Amino acid sequence: xxxxxxxxxxxAIAEAAILAGCRHYFGYPITPQTEVxxxxxxxxxxxxxxxLQAESEIAAINMVYGVASTGHxxxxxxxxxxxxxxxEGISYLAGADLPALIINVQRGGxxxxxxxxxxxxxxxxxxxxxxxxxxxLVFAPSxxxxxxxLTGRALHLAWKYRMPAMLLADGTMGQxxxxxxxxxxxxxxxxxxxxAATGTEMKxxxxxxxxxxxxxxxxxxxxxxxxxxxxxxxxxxxLWEEYMMDDAEICIVACGITARVSRNAIVEARKQGIKVxxxxxxxxxxxxxxxxAAAADKVNAFLCVEMNMGQMKEDVExxxxxxxxxxxxSRVGGMIPTPDEVLEHIRQIxxxxxxx
Amino acid sequence: MNxxxxxxxxGHYGSGKTNIALNYALWLRSQGLKVTVADxxxxxxxxxxxxxxxxxxAAGVRLISSDYANSNVxxxxxxGEAYSLVDDKSAxxxxxxxxxxxxxxxxxxxxxxxxxxxDYEMLFVxxxxxxxxxxxxxxxxxxxxxxxxCALPFTAIVNNTNLGPLTKAEDVIAxxxxxxxxxxxxxxxxxxxxASEKLSAELQNKVSNFFPIQIMQLYYMEKEGTSxxxxxx
Numbered sequence: 001x002x003x004x005x006x007x008x009x010x011x012a013i014a015e016a017a018i019l020a021g022c023r024h025y026f027g028y029p030i031t032p033q034t035e036v037x038x039x040x041x042x043x044x045x046x047x048x049x050x051x052l053q054a055e056s057e058i059a060a061i062n063m064v065y066g067v068a069s070t071g072h073x074x075x076x077x078x079x080x081x082x083x084x085x086x087x088e089g090i091s092y093l094a095g096a097d098l099p100a101l102i103i104n105v106q107r108g109g110x111x112x113x114x115x116x117x118x119x120x121x122x123x124x125x126x127x128x129x130x131x132x133x134x135x136x137l138v139f140a141p142s143x144x145x146x147x148x149x150l151t152g153r154a155l156h157l158a159w160k161y162r163m164p165a166m167l168l169a170d171g172t173m174g175q176x177x178x179x180x181x182x183x184x185x186x187x188x189x190x191x192x193x194x195x196a197a198t199g200t201e202m203k204x205x206x207x208x209x210x211x212x213x214x215x216x217x218x219x220x221x222x223x224x225x226x227x228x229x230x231x232x233x234x235x236x237x238x239l240w241e242e243y244m245m246d247d248a249e250i251c252i253v254a255c256g257i258t259a260r261v262s263r264n265a266i267v268e269a270r271k272q273g274i275k276v277x278x279x280x281x282x283x284x285x286x287x288x289x290x291x292x293a294a295a296a297d298k299v300n301a302f303l304c305v306e307m308n309m310g311q312m313k314e315d316v317e318x319x320x321x322x323x324x325x326x327x328x329x330s331r332v333g334g335m336i337p338t339p340d341e342v343l344e345h346i347r348q349i350x351x352x353x354x355x356x
Numbered sequence: 357m358n359x360x361x362x363x364x365x366x367g368h369y370g371s372g373k374t375n376i377a378l379n380y381a382l383w384l385r386s387q388g389l390k391v392t393v394a395d396x397x398x399x400x401x402x403x404x405x406x407x408x409x410x411x412x413x414a415a416g417v418r419l420i421s422s423d424y425a426n427s428n429v430x431x432x433x434x435x436g437e438a439y440s441l442v443d444d445k446s447a448x449x450x451x452x453x454x455x456x457x458x459x460x461x462x463x464x465x466x467x468x469x470x471x472x473x474x475d476y477e478m479l480f481v482x483x484x485x486x487x488x489x490x491x492x493x494x495x496x497x498x499x500x501x502x503x504x505x506c507a508l509p510f511t512a513i514v515n516n517t518n519l520g521p522l523t524k525a526e527d528v529i530a531x532x533x534x535x536x537x538x539x540x541x542x543x544x545x546x547x548x549x550x551a552s553e554k555l556s557a558e559l560q561n562k563v564s565n566f567f568p569i570q571i572m573q574l575y576y577m578e579k580e581g582t583s584x585x586x587x588x589x
Binding site: 004005006007008011015032035039042116171172175176177178179238239240241242243244245257260261263264267277278280282288291336338339 | 369370400402403483485486487488490518519520521522574575576577578579582584585586587588
């Protein structure tokens with residue numbers, strides 16, 4: 001590990017991507033993620049990389065497609081409305097089995113919404129952001145350190161599985177400053193990628209990068225193969241944190257900034273004698289279903305704390321097959337729940353449980 | 357510590373300008389002075405001087421800030437009221453300039469008045485733990501870019517080397533050495549070294565002109581001493 005530095009979440013993403021070997025960034029400014037682009041604009045020219053402010057979000061994601069086709073890691077970043085614009089390009093990347101890193105520092109929506117933080121792109125990210133049958137890897141950092149660590153991980157897994165990966169942060173995570181230990185520089189991408197369009201030199205057949213297939217039989221086969229790969233990812237790449245879960249009777253499920261708010265509420269609830277813990281999904285796709293199903297056998301109830309209208313709650317209910325009640329504490333539109341609001345929900349569940 | 361009628365805090369974004377500006381204003385007020393703070397940040401949409409509005413009001417410090425700060429309107433607008441800072445010479449003014457050259461650009465329109473009165477300090481806030489000001493050359497780049505953007509030369513350096521909640525006394529001391537080395541390069545003095553008031557006892561005689569600051573707490577951050585759970589893969 002290198003020396004500790006003090007960074008904004010957005011800067012940590014940019015620096016971590018560079019340290020992981022990414023030398024191509026394409027983007028278009030939007031609050032609250034503009035520091036990613038600003039940092040890249042300062043740093044990339046100094047290290048022989050490419051920073052390019054595209055004419056639009058759509059252009060930027062298609063530039064990522066172009067670089068990825070040549071076997072080099074590439075990334076783009078935006079915030080919610082900009083990610084909607086990129087959806088078509090993400091679908092094309094998935095259809096062409098290309099690796100890419102997409103950063104989404106979420107803000108309140110729908111539509112133009114606002115510039116304050118939100119987690120309301122949960123569905124968009126976890127259901128495959130675009131048309132067709134596909135998934136992207138989704139990571140939900142909860143500290144500036146994780147912004148750095150998960151950026152590197154997302155790039156490497158995108159490469160390993162040849163699929164797009166999304167870092168799903170929120171405006172608070174992007175803007176807040178915390179100490180970070182940056183990882184050592186690495187470059188696991190290699191020059192020899194047998195699938196990449198690098199020129200045949202008349203020695204091999206063409207590598208054709210496309211999402212178009214005119215034969216339905218072939219296209220079906222590709223879809224089946226892709227979902228075989230997804231199955232393996234679901235088995236091996238789930239990442240989650242368990243906090244005070246050993247004797248917990250109530251399990252909070254929260255990711256990103258709401259997990260931090262919840263941690264304060266849990267500490268307070270424990271002081272009041274309420275046995276509450278937290279299962280924090282770090283990968284949102286693949287979703288830690290098995291860990292939640294195991295928790296459902298131990299706890300009496302779940303409480304989702306989200307900055308959306310209960311999008312992750314649906315995944316929790318699916319994961320636990322509705323075995324236990326799942327309650328919701330949510331704020332939207334750029335508002336962040338307070339520890340007291342979360343505590344109040346915990347208390348209501350605990351009291352309800354006693355009556356039963 | 358001496359002060360001028362106007363004190364301007366500029367520097368790399370995230371160097372700590374807003375926190376120091378708030379604390380400096382409260383310090384001036386504690387000397388019985390009439391004080392106004394102006395938030396001229398047109399760059400940063402989050403974490404603004406306005407976050408400290410209640411504290412300033414309670415202390416009797418006037419705050420000039422964009423009506424749009426901390427709202428959903430991402431408008432880089434400056435309030436017309438900000439001119440009063442330059443014109444009303446009966447009050448001390450503390451100006452929180454936006455980060456980097458882009459933030460300092462907005463200061464330019466007030467510079468003719470500030471120069472004419474010539475009773476100001478223009479302070480370069482420096483945090484060695486920020487990745488783009490970790491060495492003298494990188495910090496010099498930021499320093500000259502800001503001067504060029506607002507056309508107001510710096511008059512002194514402020515050491516604000518910190519790692520947030522992990523800051524130790526030795527970080528501040530090392531930061532002061534760095535600030536002194538930097539100050540020699542630009543031929544200016546180091547005005548003060550800032551750190552959380554929690555480090556007061558440790559730093560009192562270790563740095564010259566120690567300026568203790570109260571750090572704005574964000575409610576959604578974990579309270580001190582909260583640990584992480586077990587991470588599973």
